[in-house]
Structures are given as structure tokens and as C-alpha cells.
Amino acid sequence: MPTPEYIQDLRRDIGHKELLLPAVTAVVLRRVGEDAAPLADPEVLLVRRADNGDWSATSGILEPGESPATAAVREVAEETGVSARPVRVASVADHGLVVYPNGDRCRFTDICFEMEYVSGAPRVADDESTQVGWFSTSELPEPLTRQHRQSIAAALDAGAPTAFDP
Template structure:
């Protein structure tokens, strides 16, 4: 989903001034059994962004009245057509200042979830990405969103407390 309508409405009032926005990142992990004695590296669901060509995990802005876990589930379904279940909060972080080509300025407070794959075959399900698929966590494609590498590492540390 592109920019939510409520943010477009805010922009009419405040122009390009900096907004602090709640966001979620969903690191969907899938374990593949290769029928060998060695456990393969888990796979992670990735999408390739239309705007900058970077690969990353699914992420997005929370809607008014929406809980963080529900937003993570929605973003995965909207962006990659996959059903996933939140397992735990893996990290909470400031995404840093983002300045868009039109001059809009945003800071995202991101809640990252470790997510368990439930069902569905990854595909481009909206206009925000050009590709969607599973990748080994040991062989992530390039170019890759820097913050998402950190969030994948936090999600892979299953059972650990969230990082801040």
C-alpha cells in the first residue's frame, strides 16, 4: 500500500515537516527440511522495492487503531501474498530520518517482529515491489536495505529478548 490516506491528509496541513510515524517490520522465517543430517540455513521472505531497487523484508506504517502485530500480518499479506504469524518482538528501533524525493520528511519508530510462515506462495501483491521470494539467510541478494539486515539478525536470534 502506498502512503496511507491519513498521512496524505496530514501533509495537506503540515507540508513537508518531519513526521514521527509508527512502523512495523515483519521478518518471515521459513525452515526447510532438505532430508540431510545438516540443518540448512533458514529462509527469509524478501521483496524488492520499486522506489529504490533494494531488497528487504516487508515493512510499513501502522494504520490508526491498528495494533503492531496486526499491522505486521497485514503488511506481509499486502506486499507478498503470504500468511504469517507473529512469534515475538525482535527489536524496536529508530529507522532514522527519511527524506523523500518530494521533500516529505519522516522518522519511523519501528517494531520488528519475528514471524513464522503459515501459508501462501510469495508473489508481488501490490505496487510497492517488483519481486517477492524466499532467500537463504546466508545468501541475501544485493542491494539490500541496511536496517533490514540488523532486523533479520534480531529475528533469527529466536527466543532472545528484543533488542533496542
């Protein structure tokens, strides 16, 4: 999904000034194979972004009134066609100021979820990505940002308490 309409409305009023926005990252993990046997290395669902070519976990902005867990499920379905369920909050972080090519400035408070794969074959389901696929967590593709590597690591630490930015 492109920039939500409510943010476009805000931008008409405030221009390129910095916005603080709630966001989610959904790290969808597959820990068992199709034969129901545990995988030696869990697999993570990644998308290749259309805007910059980077690989990333599924992420997006919350809609007004939407809970973070609901947003994570929605973003995964919208971007990959996969159904996943939230397991836990893996991390909460501010990854710094983002300045877009058009001059818009945003800072995202990111809630990262460890997500469990439920069903569906991964596919490019919107115009935000050019590729979607499963990757062994021991062989992640490049380019993959530090932010998404940290999110994947936090999600892989099953059962650990939520990690917070210092």
C-alpha cells in the same frame, strides 16, 4: 499500499515537516522445508522495492487503531500474498530521518517482528515491489540495507530478548 490516506491528509496541513510515525518490519522466516525437515539455513521472505530497487523485509506504517502485530500480518499479506504469524518482537529501533524525493520528512519508530511462515506462495501482490522470494539467510541478495540486515539478524536470534537501539 501507497501512503495511507490519513498521512496524506496530515501532509496537506503540515507540508513536508518531519512526522514521527509508528511502523513495523515483518521478518518472515521459514525454518523447515516442504518435507518438514529443518533447513540448514533458514529462509527469509524478501521483497524488491519498486521505488529504489533495494531488497527488504516487508514493512509498513500502522493504520489508526491498528495493533503492531496486526499491521505486520496485514503488510505481509498485502505485499507478498503470504500468510504469516507473529512469533515475537525482535527489535525496536529508530533508523534515522528519511527524506523522500518529494521533500516529505519522516522518522519511523520501527517494531520488528520475527514472523513464522504459515501458507501461500510468494508473489508480487501490490505496486510497492517488483519481485518477491525466499532467500537463504546465509546468501542474502544485494542491495540490502543495513537496517534490514539488522532486522533479519534480530529475528534469526530465536528466543532472544527484544533488541533495542542504543
